[in-house]
Amino acid sequence: MDPYAERVRASPLRFLYGLNPLAKLLAPLPAMVLLAFVRDLATPAAFLALTYAVLLVGVSITPRLLVVLLALVPAAAVSIGFGFSLWIDPSGVDQSLVVWRVGSWTLYGGALLVGFATGLRIAAIIALALIAGLSTTGPDLVRAAVQQLRVPYRIGYTALAAFRFVPRFGHELEVIRHAHRVRGAHGGRGTLAAAARWSGYLVPLLAGAIRHAERVALAMDARAFGAHPDRTERHLVPWRIRDGVFTAAFVAASGAIFWVLFPWGAA
Structure with missing residues (x-):
């Protein structure tokens, strides 16, 4: 829907x-x-x-x-x-x-x-x-830019996929923070402790982003995304x-x- x-x-x-x-x-x-x-x-x-x-x-x-x-x-x-x-x-x-x-x-x-x-x-x-x-x-x-302004759907829906990354990053960040908290990693208070915690979040967050981007690219390629000049829109605006x-x-x-x-x- x-x-x-x-x-x-x-x-x-x-x-x-x-x-x-x-x-x-x-x-x-x-x-x-x-x-x-x-x-x-x-x-x-x-x-x-x-x-x-x-x-x-x-x-x-x-x-x-x-x-x-x-x-x-x-x-x-x-x-x-x-x-x-x-x-x-x-x-x-x-x-x-x-x-x-x-x-x-x-x-x-x-x-x-x-x-x-x-x-x-x-x-x-x-x-x-x-x-x-x-x-x-x-x-x-x-969707409106693709349908009314004739923005190439390859560009528009690539931007849409990137937009979908934002809430996923937030979810993955919460999972990583909970995992670090359970393991007792980077404990303590203060600026240095916070910086250490965030540095520990970056590597797994970046790895998750790369994995997700690879899955999206494979899915788009399997559906022949970009192989045709136009596409059928499921949701019209x-x-x-x-x-x-x-x-x-x-x-x-x-x-x-x-x-x-x-x-x-x-x-």
Whole structure:
């Protein structure tokens, strides 16, 4: 059973899961490009609000995700904005309001505006990336790239096989750690003991990776993988009308935000 189809049926109201992965990548792309050229506060704030609205409606909200969206992203924007404001040349903003003065050093309101605008831009770009990141898996993206973008399936499914290695490595690492713990190898605490333990994990982990890669290569060769220019897809990730509607609507909303809020006169 295709996990993509299972997730769509399990979350009928969370529309992002049912969209083509390429639609979720293409729709925010113009906004992410435009944000590199804005310097005001209103434009990235509007893009951030739009993205939050799409995420809150389009994906399943877990407590961890809620903390990320409502606490970590704003905190990162404030921290980055304040950090950037400290590096702004005072000679360019010395006509603005003095916010903080320590000896000969002065923090101006203009520097804070520039810094927080930068922090908001970065936060908005991160939030836009979450539209695809929170509702798309690697296998879905590979299938869509092969089926819609005509990426050669030899490349796409080789990348998919490599992607499948990641959870297997985690499982094998846990097995190796348990085996070392049972045998009492590399005991002790501290940095040197931890380094010794990890050095002991690397060789068996590398050997397991080589064995697994050899089995995958033999299986692909036995199935004549790559012998034909095309292959029959078991799991289809089609481009539907709703994918085009979502892409067009998001691009239109992004263009409207940029047209209304961007300070054209100041540019």
